[in-house]
Amino acid sequence: MPPKIGILTVSDRASRGEYEDRGGPAVFDALTEMLTGAWEPVRRVVPDELHTIELNLTELCDQEGCALVVTTGGTGPAPRDVTPEATEAVCEKLLPGFGELMRAVSLRSVPTAILSRQTAGVRGKTLIVNLPGKPAAIRECLLAVMPAVPYCVDLIGGPRLTTNEAVVTAFRPKGA
Ligand SMILES: Nc1ncnc2c1ncn2[C@@H]1O[C@H](COP(=O)(O)OP(=O)(O)OP(=O)(O)O)[C@@H](O)[C@H]1O
Ligand SMILES: Nc1nc2c(c(=O)[nH]1)N[C@H]1C(S)=C(S)[C@@H](COP(=O)(O)O)O[C@H]1N2
Numbered sequence: 001m002p003p004k005i006g007i008l009t010v011s012d013r014a015s016r017g018e019y020e021d022r023g024g025p026a027v028f029d030a031l032t033e034m035l036t037g038a039w040e041p042v043r044r045v046v047p048d049e050l051h052t053i054e055l056n057l058t059e060l061c062d063q064e065g066c067a068l069v070v071t072t073g074g075t076g077p078a079p080r081d082v083t084p085e086a087t088e089a090v091c092e093k094l095l096p097g098f099g100e101l102m103r104a105v106s107l108r109s110v111p112t113a114i115l116s117r118q119t120a121g122v123r124g125k126t127l128i129v130n131l132p133g134k135p136a137a138i139r140e141c142l143l144a145v146m147p148a149v150p151y152c153v154d155l156i157g158g159p160r161l162t163t164n165e166a167v168v169t170a171f172r173p174k175g176a
Contacts, residue, residue: 002037002038002039002040003039003040003066003067003159003161004039004041004065004066004067005031005041005042005066005067005068005069006041006042006043006044006060006061006064006066006068006069006070006126007024007028007031007041007042007043007044007069007070007072008044008045008046008053008057008060008069008070008071008072009021009023009024009027009043009044009046009071009072009073010046010048010053010071010072010073010083010133011045011047011048011072011073011074011133012047012048012080014073015045015046015047022135023073023131023133023135023138024043024072026072026139027070027072027131028041028043030138030139030143031070031142033139033164034142034146034164034167034168035161035163036162036163036164037161042064044056044060048074048081048083050085053071053083053086054086054089054090057071057087057090057123057128058123060126061090061123061125061126061128062123062124065125065126067126067127067153067158067159067161068127068128068129068149068153068158068161069126069127069128069129070131070142071087071128071130072130072132072133072138073131073133074133075116075117075118075131075132075133076117076132076133077115077117083130084118084119084130087119087120087121087128087130090123090128091121091122091123091128092121092123092124093121093122094119094121095119095120095121095122095127095152098118098120098129099116099118099119099130101145102118102131102141102144103116105140105141106132106137106140109140116132116137118131118132118141120145122152124156125156125157126156126158127149127152127153127156127158129142129145143167143168146168147169147170147171149161150162150170151171151172154172154176
């Protein structure tokens with residue numbers, strides 16, 4: 001069975017069909033570029049509702065058994081932006097370094113990168129990573145954190161993920 005990766009778009013308008021979801025496909029394309037080996041996407045599009053996001057994150061982790069769940073959208077300061085709150089609610093451990101790094105990298109291209117509260121955390125054997133909603137942010141943010149993702153998944157008991165070295169090199173400490 002190839003590892004599953006959850007792709008959760010959090011957007012009121014994409015979930016209502018007011019615009020086509022470009023975030024989910026952008027996450028899929030970025031992961032396809034960065035990972036080698038078979039993996040199976042599990043795609044969902046939900047509105048910016050705390051309970052709905054928590055429920056979908058929980059299902060992707062506990063029922064689907066995803067090794068990694070990538071969310072896009074709902075990380076900003078607007079009243080309906082609650083993806084980080086949902087992530088924090090379902091995770092046993094938070095990994096604030098992911099958000100710190102993604103904001104630092106994004107700041108090189110856009111000053112409003114500081115508005116994103118994107119974070120990451122671990123639920124069981126699943127790593128959850130938040131990305132901003134702007135489709136243009138997705139590759140940039142994923143590329144920044146991907147070197148640490150496979151070893152993190154190793155450490156929490158997930159499957160061995162491998163990266164396309166021509167694009168990004170996974171870092172594993174010697175002997176790991
Ligand atoms: N899934 C998506 N597909 C296409 N464009 C998106 C998507 N999510 C966000 N965007 C674009 O990025 C902008 C900022 O994203 P943000 O998550 O703040 O959306 P929003 O204004 O809260 O609206 P919504 O939740 O309805 O997507 C949006 O206004 C939209 O232009
Ligand atoms: N790399 C990158 N990060 C980015 C952006 C961007 O365009 N590129 N947009 C910022 C903006 S304008 C906002 S409001 C926050 C939160 O976006 P979200 O609510 O769509 O998650 O992400 C920020 N991070």
